[in-house]
Amino acid sequence: MTTMTQDELKTLVGRAALDYVPQGAIVGVGTGSTVDKFIDALGEALKSDPGRISGAVSSSVRSTERLTALGIKVQPSESVTSLGVYIDGADEIDHAGFMIKGGGAALTREKIVADLAEKFVCIADESKLVLVLGKFPLPVEVIPMAAAQVIRGFEKLGGQAKVREGVTTDNGNVIVDVSGLNIESPARFEADINQWPGVVTVGVFARNKASVCLLGTPEGVKTLAF
Ligand SMILES: O=C[C@H](O)[C@H](O)[C@H](O)COP(=O)(O)O
Structure with missing residues (x-):
């Protein structure tokens, strides 16, 4: 079996995502190190085919x-x-x-752009696939004056929450990261937390879940359709 670095797996799925972009389309573009690989692949494609896409809607600065x-x-x-x-x-x-x-603090704009799209293609290396959500500390974008009470709210749910230091979102808010959660019912959880005063967006994407996931594995790209 060939060993591939996480970076190589990201490159693999970033390139594979191009197949899901119709010729001449305006494409919705997320944020992060994996999406950076997709943007690189778009740049390469445009060199030989300047009409490959007609533009993009972006989810972050x-x-x-x-x-x-x-x-x-x-x-x-x-x-x-x-x-x-x-x-x-x-x-x-x-x-x-x-x-x-929301690991890159872009969750709110990501959800807005995802909501415009007919199809959400998630690109990820295989380390991101889990049985139950919650091991990765859950990012929540919060209006600053509500941060302390939102943190107390998550503590009541059994989580440990803290404001991400040195981070202000593109929307001028803070990120609260919550560890220790086991999110068994993502849709209910998302709907509930989004009602809390001061919560702008919770980083669970259930209403705007993936339609397809291109998963980078050492054996190649695995396609999971939902
Ligand atoms: O806010 C950032 C986004 O939600 C990213 O899509 C997520 O953190 C994954 O990023 P990466 O591809 O760098 O692991």
Whole structure:
């Protein structure tokens, strides 16, 4: 068996995601180190086929900068009514396509762009596949004045929560990371936590779960359809 680094697995799925992007489409683009590989693959494709995509809707300042550097037109999400496909990574994905996202603090804009898309293609190396969500500390974007009470709320649920140091989101808020949770019912959990005052977005993606996951393994890309 060939051994591949996590970085090589990310490159593999970043390239594979191109197959899900229709010719000339406006593509929804997520955030993170795996998505960076997808953006690199888009850049390569555009060299030989300048009409490969007509633009992108981006989920973060970070991805916007990378896309723009490659000459890709980034459109505001308000300018489109729908997207065919949204490509993004995940911190965890389960066997039903439910995810934890927000390790890069981009979860709110990611959920907004994902919600515009007909299809969510998750790209991830195999380390991200889990049976139950919650081992990766759950990111929650919170309005700063609510952070302390949101932390107390998670402690009542048995979690350990803390504000991520030195991080302000693209929307000017803080991230609370919660460890020690076992998220057995992601859809119910997402709907519940999103009701808490001051919570902007919880990093469980159940309502906007993946349609497909391209999983990077040493044997190649495995496609999980949900
Ligand atoms: O906020 C960041 C995003 O949700 C990322 O998609 C997630 O953290 C996965 O990132 P990476 O591909 O770097 O593991």
